[in-house]
Amino acid sequence: MQNWIDIAYLIAACLFVVGIKGLTKPKTAVRGNLLAAAGMGVAAVVTLLNEHIVTYEVIIAGVVVGGLIGAVMAKKVQMTAMPQMIALLNGFGGGASFSVASAEFFRGSANDTVSIIATGAAVLIGAVTLTGSLVAFAKLQELIDGKPMGFPGMKLVNAVLFIGSIVGIGYLVANPGNEMVFWGLVAAAMVLGLLLVLPIGGADMPVVIALLNSYSGVAASAAGFVMGNSALIITGSLVGASGLILTSIMCKAMNRSLTNVLFGVMAEAGEAMDEDEVYAGKVKSTSADEVAMMLETARRVVIVPGFGLAMAQAQHAVREMADTMEAMGIEVEYAIHPVAGRMPGHMNVLLAEAEVPYDKLKDMDTINPTFEQTDVAIVLGANDVTNPMAREDKGSPIYGMPILNVDKAKTVVVVKRSLSAGFAGLPNPLFAKDNTLMLFGDGKGAVLDITTALKEG
Amino acid sequence: MDFVAQLTLFVLAIFLGVELITKVPPTLHTPLMSGSNAISGITVVGALIAAGSDSGMLINVLGFIAVVLATINVIGGFMVTNRMLAMFKRK
Numbered sequence: 001m002q003n004w005i006d007i008a009y010l011i012a013a014c015l016f017v018v019g020i021k022g023l024t025k026p027k028t029a030v031r032g033n034l035l036a037a038a039g040m041g042v043a044a045v046v047t048l049l050n051e052h053i054v055t056y057e058v059i060i061a062g063v064v065v066g067g068l069i070g071a072v073m074a075k076k077v078q079m080t081a082m083p084q085m086i087a088l089l090n091g092f093g094g095g096a097s098f099s100v101a102s103a104e105f106f107r108g109s110a111n112d113t114v115s116i117i118a119t120g121a122a123v124l125i126g127a128v129t130l131t132g133s134l135v136a137f138a139k140l141q142e143l144i145d146g147k148p149m150g151f152p153g154m155k156l157v158n159a160v161l162f163i164g165s166i167v168g169i170g171y172l173v174a175n176p177g178n179e180m181v182f183w184g185l186v187a188a189a190m191v192l193g194l195l196l197v198l199p200i201g202g203a204d205m206p207v208v209i210a211l212l213n214s215y216s217g218v219a220a221s222a223a224g225f226v227m228g229n230s231a232l233i234i235t236g237s238l239v240g241a242s243g244l245i246l247t248s249i250m251c252k253a254m255n256r257s258l259t260n261v262l263f264g265v266m267a268e269a270g271e272a273m274d275e276d277e278v279y280a281g282k283v284k285s286t287s288a289d290e291v292a293m294m295l296e297t298a299r300r301v302v303i304v305p306g307f308g309l310a311m312a313q314a315q316h317a318v319r320e321m322a323d324t325m326e327a328m329g330i331e332v333e334y335a336i337h338p339v340a341g342r343m344p345g346h347m348n349v350l351l352a353e354a355e356v357p358y359d360k361l362k363d364m365d366t367i368n369p370t371f372e373q374t375d376v377a378i379v380l381g382a383n384d385v386t387n388p389m390a391r392e393d394k395g396s397p398i399y400g401m402p403i404l405n406v407d408k409a410k411t412v413v414v415v416k417r418s419l420s421a422g423f424a425g426l427p428n429p430l431f432a433k434d435n436t437l438m439l440f441g442d443g444k445g446a447v448l449d450i451t452t453a454l455k456e457g
Numbered sequence: 458m459d460f461v462a463q464l465t466l467f468v469l470a471i472f473l474g475v476e477l478i479t480k481v482p483p484t485l486h487t488p489l490m491s492g493s494n495a496i497s498g499i500t501v502v503g504a505l506i507a508a509g510s511d512s513g514m515l516i517n518v519l520g521f522i523a524v525v526l527a528t529i530n531v532i533g534g535f536m537v538t539n540r541m542l543a544m545f546k547r548k
Contacts, residue, residue, distance in 0.1 A: 020477050023492060052509070054510065062508055074532070093498065095522070106512075243493070348483070
C-alpha cells in the first residue's frame with residue numbers, strides 16, 4: 001500500500017513540474033496551472049488513505065474554512081493589490097509548514113538527529129516566513145508605515161535570536177522532546193521574522209516578497225524531511241528555487257545586493273545633486289494637443305508605464321490611446337522594466353487586465369536596442385527606471401542600475417504631476433534633455449486628452 | 458526514506474527548479490509566484506495527517522490550523538493564478 005501512495009506522490013510531483021513548464025509560455029500557461037492543480041488533487045486524495053488518519057471531522061472543517069477564505073481572496077483581490085495577496089499566501093505557506101512540523105514534534109515522531117534538525121528548520125523558517133510576510137503585507141497594505149523601521153542594536157538582537165534558535169535546535173537534538181526549549185524556539189523565530197522585515201523600506205518590497213516566497217518553499221521542503229515525504233521535498237525545493245531566482249532578478253534590476261536589502265543598507269548618497277542645477281531653465285513643458293500632433297507623424301511609439309499609472313487607474317485609458325494610434329498605422333509597444341510594478345511581473349498583469357495583448361509587452365533587454373528607431377517614447381508614472389544617471393554618472397547612487405534607454409528616442413514625453421523625485425530621491429536629468437517634453441498633470445487625464453486630440457486630429 | 462535519499466531528491470529538485478524557472482518569461486512572473494504559492498500548499502499532505510490522527514487534542518488543533526492555511530494557499534493560489542492567466546490568454 002505504502003508503495004502505491006508514494007507512487008501517487010511521484011505522479012503529483014511530475015504534474016507540478018509539467019505544470020510549471022506550462023508557465024514558460026502564455027499559450028500553455030492556463031493548462032499548466034490546471035495540471036498543477038490536478039497534481040495537488042492527486043496528492044490530497046491519496047493522503048486521505050494514510051493509515052494514521054482515523055477521523056475526518058477536523059479535516060473537513062479545515063478544508064471548508066480554508067477553501068472558502070482562499071476562494072473569496074482569489075475572486076475579490078484587485079490586480080493592484082496582488083503583491084499583498086502573494087505576501088499573505090507566502091505567510092500562510094510558512095505557517096502551514098510550521099504547524100505541521102510542530103504537530104510532528106508533539107507527536108514525538110521526531111526522535112533521530114536528522115528529523116529533529118529538520119523539525120527545527122521547518123519551525124524556524126516557517127515561523128520567520130509567517131511573521132515576516134505579515135509585516136510585508138501590513139507595509140504593502142499601508143496598515144503600517146512603509147518607511148524602514150528599527151532601533152539601535154537591532155542587528156545584534158537579530159543575531160542573538162538566530163544563534164539562539166540554532167543552539168535551541170542543537171539542544172533538542174541532545175534532549176529530544178523538551179517542550180520549553182521548543183516554545184522558546186517558536187518565540188525566537190517569530191520575533192526574528194518581524195525584526196527582519198520591519199527595517200526594509202517599501203521600495204525594496206519586491207525583493208522581500210520574492211525572498212519570502214523562496215522561504216515558504218524551503219520550509220515545506222524541511223517539513224518533507226520531517227515526514228519522509230518525497231512530494232513535499234521535491235515541491236518545496238522547486239518553490240525555493242523559483243523564489244530565489246526571482247529574488248536575484250529583482251536585486252539586479254534594482255542594483256541592490258541581497259545583503260544590502262536584508263540589512264536595510266541604502267546606497268550611499270554621492271554628491272548631493274542640486275535639483276535646480278539639473279532642471280533650471282532646461283525643462284520644456286508641452287500640451288496634450290502638441291503631443292497628439294507629434295504622434296500623428298510618428299511611425300513607432302513606445303509607452304513606458306510605471307506604478308503611478310496603475311495608481312491612477314489609467315491602464316484602460318492607455319490601451320485606448322494605443323488602440324487609437326494603431327488604427328492610424330502607428331506601431332505601439334510597451335517597455336516593461338522588471339521593477340515597473342510592485343512585484344516581479346506585476347505591470348504585465350496590470351496591463352493584461354486592461355486587455356493589452358501580451359506580445360506588445362517587451363522586457364528591458366528586448367526593447368532597449370529599439371529606442372533609437374522610436375519616434376516618441378511616452379513615460380507614464382515611471383521615474384528612476386528611466387534616469388540616465390544610472391548609465392552615465394559614476395558618482396550617482398543608482399549608477400549601474402539597468403534602465404530603459406528612453407532618452408535615445410527622438411522625442412520623449414514625460415507625463416508627470418511635477419518634477420518631484422522617485423523612490424531613489426534623485427533628480428532625473430532625462431526631464432531636462434533637449435529631446436524631452438514634460439506634460440504636467442494627472443496621468444489618466446493627460447492620456448484621455450491626448451486620445452481625444454488624436455481622434456479629432 | 459533514508460536521509461541521503463531525501464537529500465538527493467532535494468538537491469536534484471533544486472537544479473530542476475532553476476532550469477525550469479529561468480525559462481519562465483518576465484511577463485508571467487506574477488502568476489508564477491502565485492502558482493508556486495499554490496503548489497507549496499503541498500504541505501496540506503502533512504496537515505491532513507496531523508488533523509486526522511488520534512494523537513491528542515494539541516496535534517489536532519495544530520493540524521486544523523495547518524489544513525486551513527495550506528488550503529487557503531492551494532485554493533486561493535490556483536484560482537488567482539487561473540484568473541490572471543486568463544487575462545493573458547485572450548487576444
